Amino acid sequence: SDIVDAIKPTFLIGAAGQGPAFTREILEKMASFNKHPVIFALSNPTSKAECTAQEAYEATNGQCVFASGSPFPNVEYQGKTYIPGQGNNSYIFPGVGLAVVTCRIRHIPEELFYIAAKTLSDLVTEEDLAVGLVYPSLEKIHDVSRSIAVSLAEYAYEHNLAALYPKPDNLDQFIKSNQYTANYRDVLPSKWDWPKLN
Numbered sequence: 001s002d003i004v005d006a007i008k009p010t011f012l013i014g015a016a017g018q019g020p021a022f023t024r025e026i027l028e029k030m031a032s033f034n035k036h037p038v039i040f041a042l043s044n045p046t047s048k049a050e051c052t053a054q055e056a057y058e059a060t061n062g063q064c065v066f067a068s069g070s071p072f073p074n075v076e077y078q079g080k081t082y083i084p085g086q087g088n089n090s091y092i093f094p095g096v097g098l099a100v101v102t103c104r105i106r107h108i109p110e111e112l113f114y115i116a117a118k119t120l121s122d123l124v125t126e127e128d129l130a131v132g133l134v135y136p137s138l139e140k141i142h143d144v145s146r147s148i149a150v151s152l153a154e155y156a157y158e159h160n161l162a163a164l165y166p167k168p169d170n171l172d173q174f175i176k177s178n179q180y181t182a183n184y185r186d187v188l189p190s191k192w193d194w195p196k197l198n
Contacts, residue, residue, distance in 0.1 A: 004029050011038040014050030015069075018043070022051035027059030035063065042069035042087055053084035057132075067134050082132040091135055092116045095148025102178045103153045104163035112152050119151040120144065142181065149175045 004026050012030065014021055022041060030037035037060055041050040046068075053072035056064050062077050067087035075082040096116055099105060105112075123136045123144055136144050153171045156162040168174035 001025050001029070008033050010034050011040070012050075013040045013042065015042045016050075017048045018050075019048050020051060022056070024055065024059045027051065027056055027064070031060035031063050036065050037063065038065045040067050040087055042067070044069045044088075046070040046072070053082070057082050065134055066132060083137075084132065085134040086138070087135065090138070090141070091120055091144060092148070094141065094145040095119075096152060098145055098149035098175060098179060099152035099156065102149065102164070102175050103156055105152070105156045105161050106163050107161055109161075112155065115151050115155050116148045119148045123147060142179070146172070146175055146179055149179075 001023070009030070012022060012026070022039065027037075027039065030039065039051065039056045039060070041052075041056070043049050046052075049068055049070060049072075051059075053066055053068060053075050054077075056066045057075045057077045062080060062082065066082070067085035069086070069088050071086050072084040075084065092113065096108070096112060099112075100108065120135065123140075124134065125136070128134075128136060150172050153162065153175060157167050157171075
């Protein structure tokens with residue numbers, strides 16, 4: 001709490017796995033000198049998170065931008081629904097892997113991760129931000145991965161990192177044609193009632 005008073009950070013990142021380090025007092029202070037304090041409680045599992053989404057939104061009066069390493073349920077606060085973002089490698093690595101495999105990228109420099117992060121940030125919409133998401137919805141992960149892969153493939157060809165030649169005329173179509181999906185054709189009778197999974 002004293003450190004927060006002294007340096008007045010705009011961003012808190014928790015990744016130590018030590019449990020509830022972002023106390024209500026700290027979160028309230030963050031909201032007192034930041035219009036939208038950024039709270040990333042990234043430790044896993046959920047029991048080791050620095051705070052819960054509920055705690056973050058309540059202590060900051062719904063002002064914070066929140067993401068966690070583990071999933072948290074949506075938060076209803078003052079008549080608004082907040083959807084906590086899950087900040088982990090599920091957004092970056094599928095796109096990186098897709099680009100590396102499809103274009104046979106020989107070397108993965110740090111710049112590829114910067115490009116992946118920039119591409120991901122460009123995919124966040126105003127609608128996402130309005131409900132507290134700092135990443136696109138996980139329902140869009142297939143398209144997000146392809147967009148990241150295309151950006152990385154373009155960079156790889158520009159910097160002679162790709163070993164697949166000739167370069168595909170349409171990288172988006174090429175990568176899409178190599179992207180797998182986990183949707184399978186039904187093999188059971190249509191009258192079977194499957195339970196709904198959320």
